[in-house]
Amino acid sequence: MTILLTGATGFLGMEFVARAVQADTADVVCVIRADDDAHAARRLHDTLTTLYGDDVPAAADDRLIAVAGNLEQPGLGLGPAAASLVADRVTRIVHGAASIRFDLPLDEARAVNVDGTAHVLGVARALHAAGRLRRYVHVSTAYVAGRHAGDVHESGSPVTGAPRNTYEQTKREAEVLVREAAAAGLPAVIARPSIVVGDSQTGWTPAFNVLYWPLRALSRGMLGATVPADPDGLVDVVPVDFVADAIAYLTVTDEPVSGTYHLTAGPAATQIGELMDMGCAAFGCDRPAVAPPIAAGDVDGSGHEAGVFIPYFDVLSHFDATRARALLEPAGITCPPLADYFDRIVGYAVAARWGKTGCTRAAAGVQPDAVSAI
Template sequence: MTPASAREREILLTGATGFLGMELLHRLLTRTDRTVLAPVRAADDAAAEGRLDTVLATLLGPDAGALRHRVRAVAADLEQPGLGRSEAQRRALVAGVDTVVHCAASVAFTLPLPDARRSNVDGTRTVLELAALAPDLDRVVHVSTAYVAGDRPGVAHEHEGDVGQTSRNTYERTKLEAEAVVAASGLPHCVLRPSIVVGDAHTGWTPAFNVIYWPLQALSRGLLPVIPGDPGGRADVVTVDVVADALLRLACQERRTGTFHAAAGELAPTAQDLVDLAVGHFGIEPPRFVAIGEAPDIERYAGAFLPYFRVRGSFDLSRGRTIGVAPRPVPEVFDTLMRHAVRARWGRTPVARWEAQELRAAA
């Protein structure tokens, strides 16, 4: 391992193998000269480097080799106290780190609360304890979710934390709890709260076809003749480029404090808007909205996602706009998102990020 004194200051990025983490990693390597340390869940450091090689091949294709020297991976389990390493090892690990970006999380909506806490709360605490060992720490950037606002009407403001809201699931609850852990850490920090992150606005690329993609896939196949829910409910979706660009600014530009939404805000489409777009794109028969309880089979199958299609609130973007959050209306990007989803067979035939870029350039 190269001594920290011989390396440039590093950005420690958790979640580098996940969707948002991959997008930030791509930006760090192609838009900055920063070096990156990526803790990766793996049996050992060699296996961690192997996982990173796979990520870089997906992101950069033939250009991966030229940038490989600027990122290193280490085996780490964020759910283990101290990452499963001694304090001396942890200190050596972060000796050259000045910025920590914590993207890693479990985004499963249905985990039992103890399991969700282990991933999202204990994992955050472990990362903060690691950050505190970095002698030159400048900032921690914590990725949360706008949906910590919970199930409530009205505008959710960026300065609000726990105001007694009801969480829809253990994901929202534990991300709210994790924010409290960050706030109590005493470390210089800021928080980015994305809403529902979908593919890139320009290429449609995503490796993760979940949340809104599931009902859209079912609609495209004529498998949703009825939709249990509220046609006027809003689904706040934001393209990943908007979120990753904001995250890059928080990580690499002047240090900021506080909380920032990366969301559609007032541009969030209604459930009816999404259905109308799908009907137009796929040429299908319009489904019918029905009351909750009238389509029990569908509700059992899609119950975890349905609450996100009947939200009556919205997210304030006052602070988000100061870091460049400028969401595009969903009708402007919908066809691009769906073309990529179909090309990738909704995740069954993955398309690499660099390939999606080449396809766009050739179009």
């Protein structure tokens, strides 16, 4: 089995890579933005160092192939040798690369998230026409629902909530391309994670954004006496090990998977008020008052400097995950409630000084279960 992976140097991508190395049953062609294949190999090596330090398993050299590419170019900008490798060997694709910045101008976000998806789909269509492609997994986000209030189902129905930012808008536009390709016969599935945080067993993460910002601000008294949030708003949080396990399973399973799968907490999503209670208990501080959220554009320097995150403090979307649970739970892949591992992610964040220090994934003791195997 040979898998083409975009986004290998990102948080989710490196977790997928770690599972491939552990399982030692699939080769992974990692398309990495780089000047040439040697540069791509160096970037992959840096990723492996983040995972393993100086003790990189031998299987990484045997199973991982780094090639230079560019999502913004047709054919992913692959050189002749890499393009031939993909055409001859790849049977499955995981498209995980994206710009996750919330504040990019729309044209820049589209260049990566929409045009990039179109170019990956072009490679997928060529493999499918040659009779090789078994699965295309598109990593999206549950927040393509935008500001929709109420249930969001795992159906092909268009979502109508106004997007909060260019990230949500362009990820939604990319999904349209994937659904069109699936309707034309491409074996494609869409995975929609919600807010991804550290490993549920150790708290390990190399990325400290979204949920980590308000927690850090709370721990340092930076939020002030009043927090701009809806106390009934939902914070749908999932640990990275659950998401990576699920994406790996969607990639390799021989079950007839199709359509969209919500990799979310679903009915176990945490309310803002509950999150604040957990945070205050962890940091030994008083709970701030809650006031109606302010628009990101109204944020000043008074402690709410990460204005791009504030629109996520009043989410009223309920992400139904019935299809995903029916598929994943029999395989032993389940999403724990945030309360079960909250102290671990906070403990690691504090020990890592919210990203200023930290340790490798291996040193943190992360050990995927057998269900994670690719």
